[in-house]
Amino acid sequence: MALMQQWPFALVAAIVALMVVVAAFLWPLDRRRRIQHSAVPLDHLDRLRKLPRYQQLVRSRLRRRLIQVVCVLVATACLVILVGRPAKPDEDWQQRRNxxxxxxxxxxxxxxxxxxxxxxxxxxxxxxxxxxxxxxxxxxxxxxxxxxxxxxxxxxxxxxxxxxxxxxxxxxxxxxxxxxxxxxxxxxxxxxxxxxxxxxxxxxxxxxxxxxxxxxxxxxxxxxxxxxxxxxxxxxxxxxxxxxxxxxxxxxxxxxxxxxxxxxxxxxxxxxxxxxxxxxxxxxxxxxxxxxTARWTQVDVVWPFGVLALVCLVAATAMEADPRRRKEDS
The missing domain is CATH 3.40.50.410 (von Willebrand factor, type A domain)
Incomplete structure (x- = not known):
């Protein structure tokens, strides 16, 4: 495949990065489950959940999770497209040496x-x-x-x-x-x-x-x-x-x-x-x-999808590693 010949490690690196982001995304869920098993039961949590600050933190976490999910989905879609070797028609009639x-x-x-x-x-x-x-x-x-x-x-x-x-x-x-x-x-x-x-x-x-x-x-x-x-x-x-x-x-x-x-x-x-x-x-x-004798040729279109996937992966990882997010979770 021409894509793998031109960028032999690009797809491998992208897939590894995606796996890291997914792991970073799932790790807090596992951590939260472990915390729940060792947590001390509290009463009247309904009052806590009605506090404005609590509701603000919940909404902030939901927005962050939604953005992370969208970023991961977009990055995955870009990687799938890259594997399919996207190309565009190029009207190159090879006029030289003719x-x-x-x-x-x-x-x-x-x-x-x-x-x-x-x-x-x-x-x-x-x-x-x-x-x-x-x-x-x-x-x-x-x-x-x-x-x-x-x-x-x-x-x-x-x-x-x-x-x-x-x-x-x-x-x-x-x-x-x-x-x-x-x-x-x-x-x-x-x-x-x-x-x-x-x-x-x-x-x-x-x-x-x-x-x-x-x-x-x-x-x-x-x-x-x-x-x-x-x-x-x-x-x-x-x-x-x-x-x-x-x-x-x-x-x-x-x-x-x-x-x-x-x-x-x-x-x-x-x-x-x-x-x-x-x-x-x-x-x-x-x-x-x-x-x-004109004929259409194809030119690989790689960089838009590669850049978009990289940006999404970096954004999702950065949001997961955000210190403010850790403070909120704690």
Whole structure:
């Protein structure tokens, strides 16, 4: 039981306290019975009982006993409720870590001058999307996974830093295959779409595609065919293009990604011209995916009943130990 796991001694202590109060409540009754057995008989007690002071003491004792009984009953009821583990519904839709983002980078020759800038922009973007799963795929004529989807922020940052160094050493191993050409954007995007695991279709999914859209070769998938796959799988495509890229190529890229609800953001010297555009689009899609799978969760409600039980037990015990009460009983 979650209550016993969180407060392993709370119920035990409360039950012991209740037993102490009940014992303190019953002990005077037993003491009074013993006194009655050894008491000296008195006559004309009816006159004594008519005295105002006597009647005042009787009423005071009855009030005290009534309050003690109520306190003990309330404390007992609270303990019974605590054993039943009270809970309230909580509209927690678990919005964090509900999105997958694949960074899809064109590492062809035409992008070599800006790839470092794009990687730095990716790092800033990853910081802004902390808590989401992020992966990186590089492609030229073939695609290679640099690191898979993960929500480890330190690992993501270190891998992006290492990948930036690897770019200085030459072509990325695994990013070129055969003689089909280079910068095969459609094939690269289609490969990036395959990096999403299919275990949970309810998660929001985004591909951040960095390319100048300068095709040089014969791809298996055209850009439009890859876009249709993204639309079918409900994947948002946000494009990142160098600010120096050909305007016509950027326009074609914009029209293509618009079918998924995405847009094109230009990168200039490690800075995205409008980074909030990608972040907002990712979060909006995440909110839609979350709302579609919203569920109610329960949160334990312990402290009100625990505090009330404790107050009642302390009050009942204090009244029993009140020196004025002992004087009255004597």
């Amino acid at each position: 999105h997958d983002v694949v960074l899809c980078l064109d590492v062809s020759g035409s992008m070599s001058d800006v790839d470092h800038d794009v990687i730095e922009a990716y790092r800033k973007l990853a910081d802004s999307l902390d808590g989401n799963r992020i992966g990186l795929v590089a492609f030229n004529s073939a695609a290679v996974t640099i690191f898979p989807l993960t929500d480890d922020a330190n690992y993501i940052d270190s891998q992006l830093t290492q990948f930036s160094r690897d770019l200085d050493r030459g072509p990325i191993p695994g990013s070129r295959a055969g003689t089909s050409g280079s910068s095969l954007i459609g094939d690269g995007l289609a490969s990036c779409l395959q990096r999403f695991d299919g275990s949970d279709d309810r998660r929001g999914r985004t591909v951040v595609l960095a390319t100048d859209n300068q095709l040089s070769g014969t791809p298996v998938f055209s850009l439009n065919e890859a876009i249709r796959q993204a639309v079918k799988r409900k994947v948002l495509i946000q494009a990142v293009a160098p600010s120096e890229a050909d305007n016509t190529a950027v326009s074609v890229l914009h029209d293509a990604v618009a079918h998924t609800g995405g847009d094109v953001t230009l990168v200039t010297r490690t800075n995205l011209e409008d980074p909030d555009r990608i972040i907002t689009a990712v979060r909006d899609q995440e909110a839609r995916a979350t709302a579609a």
